[in-house]
Amino acid sequence: MLGTHVxxxxxxxxxxxxxxxxxxxxxxxxxxxxxxxxxxERAGAVTALAGAxxxxxxxxxxxxxxxxxxxxxxxxxxxxxxxxARTALLGAVHDDLIATLDAAIGRERAAxxxxxxxxxxxxxxxxxxxxxxxxxxxxxxRGVESDLVSGGSQAVEAxxxxxxxxxxxxxxxxxxxxxxxxxxxxxxxxxxSRRWADLWARGMMLSAADSLPGxxxxxxxxxxxLGLELQEHATVVRAQIHGVLETAAGKRLVRTGVAxxxxxxxxxxxxxxxxxxxxxxxxxxAEKKALELTGMTLLPGGDLVWxxxxxxxxxxxxxxxxxxxxxxEAVAPSAxxxxxxxxxxxxxxxxxxxxxxxxxxxxxxxELPVALDRLPTAGPLTAALVASSTECxxxxxxxGRWFLQPLAVRATVKKATVDVHIGDWAMGPTxxxxxxxLAKADAVAVLRERAGRLxxx
Amino acid sequence: xxxxxxxxxxxxxxxxLPPVQPRKLxxxxxVELADGRLQGVVSSGSDIARVYVSSVEAGSHDYSCxxxxxxxxxxxxxxxxxxxxxxxxxxxxxxxxxxxxxRYLRVELPEEGEPGAxxxxxxxxxxxxxxxxxxVFSRFLHHLSYLELxxxxxxxxxxxxxxAAGVTA
Numbered sequence: 075m076l077g078t079h080v081x082x083x084x085x086x087x088x089x090x091x092x093x094x095x096x097x098x099x100x101x102x103x104x105x106x107x108x109x110x111x112x113x114x115e116r117a118g119a120v121t122a123l124a125g126a127x128x129x130x131x132x133x134x135x136x137x138x139x140x141x142x143x144x145x146x147x148x149x150x151x152x153x154x155x156x157x158x159a160r161t162a163l164l165g166a167v168h169d170d171l172i173a174t175l176d177a178a179i180g181r182e183r184a185a186x187x188x189x190x191x192x193x194x195x196x197x198x199x200x201x202x203x204x205x206x207x208x209x210x211x212x213x214x215x216r217g218v219e220s221d222l223v224s225g226g227s228q229a230v231e232a233x234x235x236x237x238x239x240x241x242x243x244x245x246x247x248x249x250x251x252x253x254x255x256x257x258x259x260x261x262x263x264x265x266x267s268r269r270w271a272d273l274w275a276r277g278m279m280l281s282a283a284d285s286l287p288g289x290x291x292x293x294x295x296x297x298x299x300l301g302l303e304l305q306e307h308a309t310v311v312r313a314q315i316h317g318v319l320e321t322a323a324g325k326r327l328v329r330t331g332v333a334x335x336x337x338x339x340x341x342x343x344x345x346x347x348x349x350x351x352x353x354x355x356x357x358x359x360a361e362k363k364a365l366e367l368t369g370m371t372l373l374p375g376g377d378l379v380w381x382x383x384x385x386x387x388x389x390x391x392x393x394x395x396x397x398x399x400x401x402x403e404a405v406a407p408s409a410x411x412x413x414x415x416x417x418x419x420x421x422x423x424x425x426x427x428x429x430x431x432x433x434x435x436x437x438x439x440x441e442l443p444v445a446l447d448r449l450p451t452a453g454p455l456t457a458a459l460v461a462s463s464t465e466c467x468x469x470x471x472x473x474g475r476w477f478l479q480p481l482a483v484r485a486t487v488k489k490a491t492v493d494v495h496i497g498d499w500a501m502g503p504t505x506x507x508x509x510x511x512l513a514k515a516d517a518v519a520v521l522r523e524r525a526g527r528l529x530x531x
Numbered sequence: 532x533x534x535x536x537x538x539x540x541x542x543x544x545x546x547x548l549p550p551v552q553p554r555k556l557x558x559x560x561x562v563e564l565a566d567g568r569l570q571g572v573v574s575s576g577s578d579i580a581r582v583y584v585s586s587v588e589a590g591s592h593d594y595s596c597x598x599x600x601x602x603x604x605x606x607x608x609x610x611x612x613x614x615x616x617x618x619x620x621x622x623x624x625x626x627x628x629x630x631x632x633x634r635y636l637r638v639e640l641p642e643e644g645e646p647g648a649x650x651x652x653x654x655x656x657x658x659x660x661x662x663x664x665x666x667v668f669s670r671f672l673h674h675l676s677y678l679e680l681x682x683x684x685x686x687x688x689x690x691x692x693x694x695a696a697g698v699t700a
Binding site: 095099242252255265266301306309415416452525 | 556
């Protein structure tokens with residue numbers, strides 16, 4: 075990224091996005107106090123949300139839902155419609171941000187080729203989730219007590235039995251844990267109203283509709299790794315790998331990821347052992363090798379469904395070289411309509427020749443904030459390395475403002491140039507001190523022993 | 532440090548849970564602040580097949596300790612807590628930090644100096660009040676069951692809301 079790119083990115087303003095986010099904030103405030111107790115102002119926010127859709131195909135359904143809810147009839151289908159309206163607004167903000175980003179950094183993006191999603195099939199498991207989410211909305215975050223939080227646990231537990239619903243299970247589990255941690259919610263301050271409304275609306279959408287991934291295709295070619303990011307909450311860890319896929323059809327930006335269940339006590343570098351079942355993928359990440367893919371499934375949103383059987387390690391390829399040489403040519407995918415949300419934006423970029431300010435890179439006088447709070451303790455990349463770096467591979471993200479999430483840096487340490495990637499430890503820590511400490515207090519082994527002895531009695 | 536309120540309220544990735552500090556799990560594999568109690572599971576020092584369920588109630592600081600089969604722990608009596616309850620408190624302080632545990636249990640700690648788990652224990656004067664071990668034990672088994680889940684290769688857009696937290700958070 076050059077100074078002109080950063081300037082175009084940070085300087086772009088969109089009146090439409092600001093207005094959409096105001097409507098979202100208004101609706102989110104109704105979830106704080108509960109839809110059962112709408113005062114005039116909050117009822118107005120629900121009506122305003124619906125008003126934004128007056129001229130759209132959603133218009134009639136959302137208007138009807140708003141009328142019902144403001145009249146005190148908070149039924150599940152009305153909540154689904156309102157959650158859909160909120161999702162569509164944030165989808166529009168996402169599209170606006172992506173258009174800004176593509177124009178600013180000159181990224182080519184493929185048009186969405188899949189379908190738009192459809193109503194989900196009747197499913198008892200999902201209706202249990204919807205019912206729980208509806209109860210939360212009616213009570214409002216301030217009115218949610220521990221019985222109501224635990225009321226969803228049975229539905230969530232059952233979801234884990236269905237592999238295709240893992241995302242929803244993980245989402246609701248994460249929300250429930252935060253509601254528990256925030257208690258007593260009646261006095262929690264500040265309360266993460268947008269975040270919880272995001273999770274609520276996403277949960278509602280996932281349990282009401284099938285997000286159609288569109289026609290998957292089988293791809294063969296070479297996957298060049300750009301970097302690895304780690305995502306986790308108390309009971310899940312996921313390694314998400316960003317890369318460039320070279321096939322006969324050209325170069326594309328893709329992602330692939332692997333996830334495992336965990337406990338809150340498995341933290342830091344201990345999480346890698348939970349993903350030990352993916353030595354081809356994580357080995358290539360750790361050892362900086364390309365991956366040769368044969369007939370692997372690629373979804374239209376740009377996600378490769380990882381299959382160790384369909385990949386083998388290729389020759390060594392430096393991710394910095396990939397970022398420097400391939401990023402400009404690779405075509406980015408479009409997100410599936412139901413999945414569009416600013417939080418989902420994670421666009422790989424390469425930076426060099428920048429200066430440093432507190433928590434930011436400075437490019438031609440423009441400050442791009444760097445998310446130092448997203449350097450996982452599981453990997454070797456530290457804030458100090460970022461602060462002394464000269465080159466960086468990272469993800470452009472947006473949460474109220476644009477920022478960079480580093481995946482790897484090239485830095486000068488004791489007059490020597492070193493490359494440090496989050497994924498360096500994907501096959502276990504390479505720092506002998508860390509590896510030794512890990513071996514001495516192996517949380518995963520202790521808990522597996524306990525599980526083996528106690529779970530099957 | 533309290534986050535700036537409007538920024539926090541309008542952030543999709545606002546942090547709600549403080550990072551959990553790593554600790555050794557061999558002695559106390561499970562600790563939680565839930566149901567108005569500090570509760571958890573303590574492995575028996577002498578029998579690898581036996582575990583104790585220990586707890587301390589918030590407010591009253593009444594404590595309880597029994598095996599997972601509800602046999603009372605011989606060490607916990609009217610004269611004081613047993614080593615299992617003590618270990619539970621010590622490990623909870625490692626995992627969550629002293630002040631969060633004290634706040635949850637509603638224990639007043641001295642503002643001055645650097646109080647530790649010992650001061651926390653000394654400030655509590657509850658009595659033995661046995662509670663059912665079964666609920667906590669089944670929560671522990673549920674906790675362990677996450678390690679038995681199959682790995683997943685599905686895309687999970689949802690996890691964009693859950694970036695791994697760094698130390699400087």
